[in-house]
Amino acid sequence: MDFNGSDTLPGPRSEDHLPHTAQAAAKIVIVGGFGVGKTTMVGSVSEIRPLTTEETMTQAGIGVDDDYGSESKTATTVAMDFGRISITGELVLYLFGTPGQERFWFLWNGLFEGALGAVVLVDTRRLEVSFDVMGRLEERGVPFVVAVNSFPDAPHYPAEELRTALDLPPDVPIVECDVRRRASSKDVLLTLVRFLHSAALSGALT
Numbered sequence: 001m002d003f004n005g006s007d008t009l010p011g012p013r014s015e016d017h018l019p020h021t022a023q024a025a026a027k028i029v030i031v032g033g034f035g036v037g038k039t040t041m042v043g044s045v046s047e048i049r050p051l052t053t054e055e056t057m058t059q060a061g062i063g064v065d066d067d068y069g070s071e072s073k074t075a076t077t078v079a080m081d082f083g084r085i086s087i088t089g090e091l092v093l094y095l096f097g098t099p100g101q102e103r104f105w106f107l108w109n110g111l112f113e114g115a116l117g118a119v120v121l122v123d124t125r126r127l128e129v130s131f132d133v134m135g136r137l138e139e140r141g142v143p144f145v146v147a148v149n150s151f152p153d154a155p156h157y158p159a160e161e162l163r164t165a166l167d168l169p170p171d172v173p174i175v176e177c178d179v180r181r182r183a184s185s186k187d188v189l190l191t192l193v194r195f196l197h198s199a200a201l202s203g204a205l206t
Contacts, residue, residue, distance in 0.1 A: 021089040032121035033129030037149045037179040038097040045185035046083025118144040145173040147188045
C-alpha cells in the first residue's frame with residue numbers, strides 16, 4: 001500500500017513517458033568546470049523533471065574545492081545531473097551533467113561510458129579550467145562542441161580567438177549560449193547533433 005492507503009504505487013508522470021515515436025536514443029554528457037552552468041543547462045532544456053544530485057557547500061570544501069563564485073553559489077553537483085530531450089519525434093537525447101569539483105572527477109569515466117558526444121561549457125573568465133576537461137574527452141575519444149555560457153560580467157572574445165586560446169581543431173564548433181534559456185540550450189544540442197552527423201558521414205566517427 002502507498003502512503004494514501006491505496007493498493008497501487010504511483011507510476012511515472014505522463015509527461016515523463018518516452019514518446020511512442022522515438023526510434024533512436026543517444027547519451028550526451030555536459031561537462032565543464034565548477035559553476036559554468038551544467039546543472040542549469042540540464043534543468044532548462046529537459047522535457048522531464050531533471051534528476052540532480054546537488055549538495056550544500058560546506059566549510060569542509062574550503063581549500064579543497066574550486067571556490068570561484070562561491071560567494072553566490074550554495075550547492076554543487078556531487079554525482080550527476082540527468083535529463084531528457086526529444087530533438088525530433090524519432091531522436092531522443094539523454095543528458096548527463098558531470099560534477100564540476102575536481103575531487104568528484106573520478107565519476108567522469110563512468111559517465112563518459114557509452115556517450116555519443118559531449119558539450120563543453122566554457123566560462124571566458126577562467127578558460128584555463130577547460131583544458132583538463134577537453135583533455136579527458138580527447139583521451140576517451142568522445143567528440144564535443146564548445147558552448148560559451150554568457151555570464152553578464154564575462155569578457156567577450158571572437159570565436160577564432162577562443163579557438164586559438166583553447167587550441168581547438170578547426171572543425172570543432174564553438175557556439176555562444178545562455179543556459180538559462182531553453183531555446184538557447186537546445187540550439188547547443190542541435191549543433192552537437194549536426195556535428196556528430198557530419199563527422200559520421202565523413203567517416204571521422206567509427
